[in-house]
Amino acid sequence: MINPARKSYRHHQVNSNTNKRVRRKVKKEQLISSPLENDDKDLTPHQRRRGLDSMVSIVLLLCSGSLIAMFGWLSMLFICNPDQLSWLNRILPEWAKISLSHGEISQTIPQIESYLRDHGKIAGEIVSLDGESKKSFLLPVLQERENCQLNCKYIVEMRVYQQSINSKLKSESELSYDLATQLPISGPEESFVLAPLGDTTDDNQDPLPLTKVGRFEGGTPSPGLWFYLQGQRQQGTNAIAYGHILHYNPQQTNLRLMLSWTSPKGQLPEWQSITGKAKQLVVNQTIGLEPRLHIYQVKPVNPIQLEEISLTPPALKDSAYQNALLIARSGLWTPAFNWLEFMKTQRQQPFPATAQAQIDLIHLHSQLTKIQADKSWASPSQQVLANLIDGRWEKALQVFEASPDNAQEITTLLKADTGRLWNRVEAALKVKPNRSEVKAWGALILAAKFGQERANSWIKNQEGALSREQGSRGVDIYGR
Structure with a gap:
């Protein structure tokens, strides 16, 4: 028989041993899992302060070392090549600005001219950058062509000079200047200049x-200053003007070539308010009665850019808008603008800025073609051409049918078409294929260039296409 007291004693002893083992295990896990917490509890406030002071001292020591190294590097640059520190002038006060030399010592204007002569170059006419004062100026550097008798000097470099800090108290004749920046210049290629005329070959x-x-x-447009470089070239009856557009940023002493330009009409680019609030740069490449204007917007990126307003891609995915731009690209500016104006009356919200820029480009061309079409021309062929360019198909037919003499002269005009009139016919019929006046002019162009049989075949194909696509599509963009 088992003694109950003995059984109770054994049970108590087992429980006691189990509890001891559990307590030892928990204590061990606590020591393993959070030794830092236990150590931190053992630290006095004085010891904690000393540790924090040590960390702060290390950080300060590292920062001081970095600053010393940076100032040492700047000092070496200031001694060896101060031009690399030009960016500091943007934040330094006027009295502390760094004098720049770009490898040349400060020179007076006569010394600059003499220096260039010694290097086989010629100093051009100074262009002031800050009004009447001569604190900074733009200097074209020229060379002279050998075996040349007329217009022998041409620009090879553009330089910007700034008044030397050390010469501000001297008289005007003794003022010296530092070379702030320079830009090598080469004219545009002949193929680019002649491209609007279509007279380009691989040889030019x-x-x-x-x-x-x-x-x-x-x-x-701000910021900065805008300049043009110009040359001239006689090509047949066209006195072509061409050149580059330059931009100078005084804050960064940065002179950049922005774009090249060419104008068969011999016109300089102009800043005009075409779209939005700012001005745009307009380059006129009009040939005869065909208007062709390139418009460039200033984009305020760093550095700023000139971006052309293009009709591709269309700014909207709307099919009517895309059709309007299609006929505009073919040269039918007025019908395209009329269509877009109609669309504007149907919209509850204004066009986005990108679409409005495309519309304003079309409007500018439309204004020119309308003026030409409204004008009375002595030559029937010129009257017809002006009407066709403006999309006045029926009025052009009336001039053609007025007399046999008119028909003969106009046939000669159509025979010489290089594709611009035909492109208008194709675009107009693609948008609205049932225009009989347009098809009549398509047949006349084909008859003049390839004979009556070709014209009849084309008319037959057009009638077949129209029977497969009954009715007109969209808005009547031409009107009557």
């Missing part, structure tokens, strides 16, 4: 000389 890739420099005045 040589750069053409630039002989003039000028500053755009009167409300040019």
